[in-house]
Amino acid sequence: MYLSPLQLSSNSQILMSGDVVVNEGAAIAPGVILQAEPGSRISIAAGACIGLGVILHAREGTLSIGAGVILGAGVLVVGAGTIGANACIGAGTTLINPCIDQMQIMPAGSLIGDTSRQASVEATAAAPTAAPTSPETPEATTPPVAPPIEPPSPAQTPPQTAPETTPDAPESTAAEPPQPGDTPTILYGQAHINRLLGTLFPHRQAFNRSEENGQTLSGDSG
Known part of the structure; x- marks a missing residue:
């Protein structure tokens, strides 16, 4: 993930709006915005270090920053939740309704708590697990087998007759055309x-x- 370089804020003031409680031992850099909507609260414990340009926006509950928490420059925290003691949040990280354990380290540019993207990620992760359906193979069909041909019985076989013999024909100059399978007879006159x-x-x-x-x-x- 590409992170644009952080720009130094010319605002040396700290903006607080709503119910915000900051311990005297917390360090807050210039340009920090702490805003709590009506009915919500921001609580920052002692030893917490809030970096340059951090925005804490509490809504629908209390947003608690534990003791010794380090929030890098440009961190955005929105919603209600807790960041455990001595946790370290990298620069440019976005947390929505955070639930960070103690001593947990988040890399810079992270995005935590976006349920809309998490749902899409779960859907894409579950898609490859589905077993691919193999195309139905057509059933092998055997060609019909013709019944064997039985030889005819002696009773059904017609009797063979001997070829009839004809008397010798007189010699003629015009010979009849030979029949197929017959040996031609050549007459020399x-x-x-x-x-x-x-x-x-x-x-x-x-x-x-x-x-x-x-x-x-x-x-x-x-």
Whole structure:
């Protein structure tokens, strides 16, 4: 917590308002404000040391400062309560309805008695303690198992018939297209052989034609 540097008060007087009782052995610095609302009281015991710029505001009861208490500069005390003997309150501390034990030391810049902040702190502290709820996991579903397929009984199995055989068909140049799974039957005729020879030996046709032309010419000359 950042504490701004304390400014020296130019007011050397001590302001007292309401029912305020200060022991002769108490030391009070300049600029101190002691204010008690109607029906309230401020009591400062002997040996107490009230620092520069301290404000004591009693309300709804009595605010008692025990013997030997040290209040640092800029301390603010509001409400009703007790600061035990020989307690030491650091500079810039704020006490609301204080209940400080004897010989207790409060660090500078502390804030004690603020119930509004304490409630929020308790709520935030209780939040992590709650067990986190885990998301519900969907139940594992097993896929339906199909019943096993039983083999057909001999009574239900239809009798197998032998394939019918057909007489050999006469050879034809136009062969039927082979059925799937059947081995094609290749028929080689004279016309097929002539076409194959013509494809493989194209010069043979020209040679045959020249021979035919020579025979024709020789026949004509006779």
